[in-house]
Amino acid sequence: MAELRLVNLCKTYGDTNAVKDVNLTVRDGEFVTLLGPSGCGKTTTLRMIAGFTTPTAGSILLDEVPITSIEQKILLPPEKRDMGMVFQSYAVWPHMNIFQNVAYPLKFKHFSKQEIQDKVMNVLGLVKLENFAQRMPDQLSGGQQQRVALARALVMEPKVLLLDEPLSNLDAKLRESMRFEIVELQRRLKITVVYVTHDQAEAMSMSDRVVIMYNGLIQQIGSAPDVYQKPVNAFVADFIGMANFIPCIIQDISGDVARVILDDGTENHYLLCPITSGHYSPGERAVVVVRPEFVEVIPYQGQGGTNAKVVRQTYLGDKSDCLLELGKINLRANTQTSFLLTPGQDVSVSFTNPILLDVER
Numbered sequence: 001m002a003e004l005r006l007v008n009l010c011k012t013y014g015d016t017n018a019v020k021d022v023n024l025t026v027r028d029g030e031f032v033t034l035l036g037p038s039g040c041g042k043t044t045t046l047r048m049i050a051g052f053t054t055p056t057a058g059s060i061l062l063d064e065v066p067i068t069s070i071e072q073k074i075l076l077p078p079e080k081r082d083m084g085m086v087f088q089s090y091a092v093w094p095h096m097n098i099f100q101n102v103a104y105p106l107k108f109k110h111f112s113k114q115e116i117q118d119k120v121m122n123v124l125g126l127v128k129l130e131n132f133a134q135r136m137p138d139q140l141s142g143g144q145q146q147r148v149a150l151a152r153a154l155v156m157e158p159k160v161l162l163l164d165e166p167l168s169n170l171d172a173k174l175r176e177s178m179r180f181e182i183v184e185l186q187r188r189l190k191i192t193v194v195y196v197t198h199d200q201a202e203a204m205s206m207s208d209r210v211v212i213m214y215n216g217l218i219q220q221i222g223s224a225p226d227v228y229q230k231p232v233n234a235f236v237a238d239f240i241g242m243a244n245f246i247p248c249i250i251q252d253i254s255g256d257v258a259r260v261i262l263d264d265g266t267e268n269h270y271l272l273c274p275i276t277s278g279h280y281s282p283g284e285r286a287v288v289v290v291r292p293e294f295v296e297v298i299p300y301q302g303q304g305g306t307n308a309k310v311v312r313q314t315y316l317g318d319k320s321d322c323l324l325e326l327g328k329i330n331l332r333a334n335t336q337t338s339f340l341l342t343p344g345q346d347v348s349v350s351f352t353n354p355i356l357l358d359v360e361r
Contacts, residue, residue, distance in 0.1 A: 002063060002159035002192040003028050004049070009058035011044050011216075018044045020216040022058070026160075026194055031186055033195040035203040036213035037239070042196045043164055045213075049194060050085050050162050051078035062159065079108075081160075084153030088165040090145045092137045092152075098124070099133040102151045109156075123151045126185060143174045150182070154189070161186070163195045167202065179206055200240055204228070212236050230276055234357050237289045244295065244331050246288040247359070250280050258356055260288060262306075264327030269306045273356040280356070289355040295333035297322060297341070301348040310345040324349065 004026040011019040019041040026032045034042035047053035048068065049060060054075060060068035067076045078085075092101055103120045111119070124130045127147040137145055146166060153161060163182075167175045183206050186193050197203055203210045204224040212219045212227060212235075220232045231237035234245065247263035248271070258280055262269040273288060280286060300307065308324040308331060315337060322341060324331040326349065333349065341347065 004160055004192060004194065005061040005064070006045070006049070007059045007061065009045065009048060009060065010056045011041075011048060011053065012056045017216050019048070019055075022216075022218055024211060024218065024221070026192055029190045029192055031183065031193045031195065031206060031208045032211060033197060033203040033207040033209075034211050034213060035197060035200065035239075036219075037198060040213040041216040042198075042213050046162055046164055046194060046196045049160075050083060051076060051081050082158050083160045083162055084156060084158035085162040086146075086149045086153045086164065086166045088168055090149040090169075092145050092148050094137050097134050097136055098129060098140070098148055101137070101148055102155050105152060105156050119155055120151075123155045126154065126188075127151045127181075141174075142170050143178055146170065146178060147181075150185070154191075158191070160192045160194065163193065165197055166195075168197075168199070175202075182206065204240075212239065214239075229353070229355075231289070231355065231357070232277060234287060234289070237355065237357065242292055242332060244290045244292065244329075246290065246326070246329055246331075248286055248288050248356075250282050250284045250286055252282050253280060258286075260286065260356070262288065262326070262329075264329045266327040269327070271306075271351060271354060273354045275356060278356070278358055285359045287357045287359050288351075289357055290351045291353070292321070292332040292334045294352045294354075295324075295331065296350045296352070297324070297333050297335050297339070298348050298350070300346040305348045306350065308347055308349050310341045310343055310347060312343055313341045 006022050006024045009019060009022040022045055034045060036042050044053060048055050055068060055070055057070050059066055066072060066074045067081050068074060099120055103116050106116045121130060124133060127150055129147055167178050179202055209221060209223055210227050211221050214235050220227055220236050227236060228240050237243045248260040249263055251259045251261050256275045258273050258275055260271050260273055262271060308326045311323040311325055314321045320335045320337050322333040322335050324333060
């Protein structure tokens with residue numbers, strides 16, 4: 001068992017609150033990603049978990065045993081936390097061959113030569129580098145060096161694996177393949193993982209749950225479909241994927257559905273939105289969030305519908321990206337490449353899966 005729990009974790013630097021009251025439980029064998037823009041507190045949180053940064057307040061528990069507690073004055077050093085860490089820079093020592101790099105942490109644990117041989121070759125097999133043991137780091141590709149760093153973190157059989165933007169130095173194609181290799185390895189080992197990235201695609205494709213952070217605060221915790229389809233606020237909706245934000249005014253409410261008028265300067269565009277969170281009243285301002293893939297563009301239907309004007313259509317291979325003018329609002333929509341539009345053309349639009357959120361962004 002390796003359950004990790006963060007309780008009221010805080011970190012301040014002078015007057016700056018880098019991390020504010022973070023509460024999070026990472027379940028045994030779970031892959032959790034801390035996601036957010038630069039400066040949101042995700043790496044600081046990871047470094048506090050690893051023991052490299054001392055919190056200002058709060059505690060960290062591993063299997064319900066405190067490894068950090070400011071109140072109890074407990075601060076286990078990194079090497080006693082039973083955690084492995086993979087850094088963004090790999091930190092592979094250039095003067096050691098691959099076997100020596102991976103074996104390095106074992107030297108301080110008084111293992112026999114045979115035990116070290118067995119453990120290193122076993123973990124190199126896990127990361128598909130068993131035939132590269134005698135090579136030097138400069139003889140490996142970036143992806144292979146990242147696997148060396150991963151093997152070195154795993155050779156001590158840690159309870160928790162921590163990864164700090166480990167793929168950011170790789171090219172796009174290699175980064176994508178390494179995502180699946182890491183996930184496959186994690187599932188095979190059933191190890192608890194905390195992963196840090198600013199890359200939405202990494203977080204969405206790899207994680208059991210995503211923790212979205214901004215300004216040192218957790219904004220939302222959920223599965224990839226949850227945070228994409230049911231964002232709790234406009235920041236999450238804006239950060240995850242692409243979204244249209246359309247101001248609106250609540251006209252009336254029936255059960256868990258609100259009828260809104262889109263505040264686009266036309267005074268005649270209405271929409272029905274399910275209320276999934278928050279409390280709204282008639283006359284109140286709100287925001288309708290619609291993903292581009294849920295904006296349907298059809299030939300102009302005349303008066304009475306929701307009508308827009310084409311600004312441009314950009315071919316992207318599998319789809320076209322359209323920029324439309326909806327009254328005074330710019331609107332992004334995805335269309336089929338066979339549906340050709342011209343700038344200035346009038347079209348009608350309809351929305352599916354609209355999300356109603358508070359007006360504050």
